[in-house]
Amino acid sequence: MTLQHALANRLQHDPDGRALAFADARGAFDWLTFSELHQHAAARAHLLQEQGLQPGDVGLFVLPSDRSCLLTVLGCLLAGGVPVLVAPPIVRGLHSNLTEVMRHVARKTRPRLAIVEDGAESAVPEDGPRPLAVSSLQQGGDPGQARLFQPAAEDIAAMQLTSGTTGLPRVCVWKQHGVLASLNGMQQAMDLSPNDVFVNWTPLYHDMGLVNNFFLCLAHSIPLVWLQATDFVKKPARWLAALHASGATTTWSPNFGFDMAAARDIAAE
Numbered sequence: 001m002t003l004q005h006a007l008a009n010r011l012q013h014d015p016d017g018r019a020l021a022f023a024d025a026r027g028a029f030d031w032l033t034f035s036e037l038h039q040h041a042a043a044r045a046h047l048l049q050e051q052g053l054q055p056g057d058v059g060l061f062v063l064p065s066d067r068s069c070l071l072t073v074l075g076c077l078l079a080g081g082v083p084v085l086v087a088p089p090i091v092r093g094l095h096s097n098l099t100e101v102m103r104h105v106a107r108k109t110r111p112r113l114a115i116v117e118d119g120a121e122s123a124v125p126e127d128g129p130r131p132l133a134v135s136s137l138q139q140g141g142d143p144g145q146a147r148l149f150q151p152a153a154e155d156i157a158a159m160q161l162t163s164g165t166t167g168l169p170r171v172c173v174w175k176q177h178g179v180l181a182s183l184n185g186m187q188q189a190m191d192l193s194p195n196d197v198f199v200n201w202t203p204l205y206h207d208m209g210l211v212n213n214f215f216l217c218l219a220h221s222i223p224l225v226w227l228q229a230t231d232f233v234k235k236p237a238r239w240l241a242a243l244h245a246s247g248a249t250t251t252w253s254p255n256f257g258f259d260m261a262a263a264r265d266i267a268a269e
Contacts, residue, residue, distance in 0.1 A: 002151050002176040003218055004077060010034050010221045017194065018223040022067045025231050027241045031223070037074070042148065043141030044075025048113070050141075051132055055080030055149045057112035058159070060105065060129055062086045062098070062120065065203035066228055068134050070214065072115060073204060075137070077157075080149025084109055084159035084171070085205035088117065098123050104168045109159060153177040158215075160207055179211065183219045186212070190250070194221040199248040201232035201239050201257070208252050236261040 010017070015035035023029040032040070053059060059076045061083055063069040076083045086105060089098050102114065103125040111129040121131035151157070157176045161169035186192070198217055202209035217224040225246045232239050239261060243251060 001180055002153065002155070003157055003179070003215060004148075004150055006180075006219045006221075007034070007038065008150075011038055014194075014221065017221065019221075020070070020217075021223070021225045021246070022070075023225055023227045023231070023238070023242050025234075025238070027238055027245065029225060029242070029246075034221075037071075038078075039143045040071045041074035041078050042143035042146040044072045044137050045079035045141070045148065046143065046146040047137045047141040048072075048075055048079050048081065049147060051113060052130075053079055053081050053112055055151070056082065056155070058082045058084055058109045060084055060086065060102065060109070060111040060114040061204075062088050062102065062114065062116045062123070063134055064088055064117075064228065064230065065205070065209060065226075067226075068138060069204060070226065072134060072137050073214075074218075075141075075146075078146065078148050080151060081112075082109075082156050082158060084111065084161065085210065086161060087203075087205050089120070089123070099125055101168060102128055105161065105171065108171045151176055153180075158210070160210060161205065174211075179215060180219060182211065183216050186216055187220045192216075192220055192222060192250070194223070196249040197223045197225065197246050199225045199227070199239065199242045199246055199251045201227040201229055202252060202254070203229045208254065212252050232257070233260075 011034050016033050018031045019034040019037040021029040021031045059081045073083045106128040114124045114129040114131045115134055116131055118133045118135050124131040153176050155176050157174045157179045160172045200213040204210050225242050
């Protein structure tokens with residue numbers, strides 16, 4: 001079993017089931033079914049393949065964890081690519097060492113493409129991967145033309161970077177069988193099922209966002225509501241409102257997230 005097999009299985013058995021919802025800054029959200037999610041992601045897989053992405057190639061993502069990022073990461077997976085996510089400049093700060101980090105990560109992972117925000121192509125080192133603005137992947141792809149790849153259990157599913165707080169980040173490699181074993185362990189320990197609903201605000205470049213939410217919900221067909229981290233930080237009440245509106249059964253957060261939500265005067269938000 002792999003992440004791609006799990007999604008294909010859900011498509012076969014419950015194409016109209018709720019898969020993923022993106023909450024906006026006002027707290028409104030609409031659900032994508034598994035069929036709709038697959039169509040959007042397959043369209044992006046087709047465009048990535050048109051740009052040269054082959055099975056086993058690494059795609060370097062330097063994006064905020066929004067709708068476009070999630071659909072493109074999933075498109076990379078459907079195409080057989082290996083996503084690795086780097087915190088974008090808004091997170092790294094005004095004195096960002098993004099170019100240095102990207103050069104370091106590129107030496108370690110040898111990515112085919114670097115998918116970045118519009119106008120950020122210059123941050124990609126000249127000796128690094130070919131930069132690709134994410135807007136070029138937002139329309140025009142043909143889901144029916146995507147060459148969907150079914151990896152083996154020993155293939156690499158994704159790579160993740162450590163925080164790099166004491167130096168340049170290290171690269172953690174997730175093989176399909178390893179990540180599925182972790183996800184299955186979480187599912188069994190928490191007694192999760194497709195009847196649960198997750199709400200998440202942690203970003204994709206964080207293991208809590210990528211593994212504990214995005215991959216876990218894909219692997220076990222759990223509906224997932226996604227908030228952008230910047231929206232949560234500006235107004236923590238949005239997280240609580242999404243929990244109520246979606247009927248969520250599960251949510252994740254670092255300790256500071258609970259502290260922020262408890263410290264703010266919710267009534268004044």
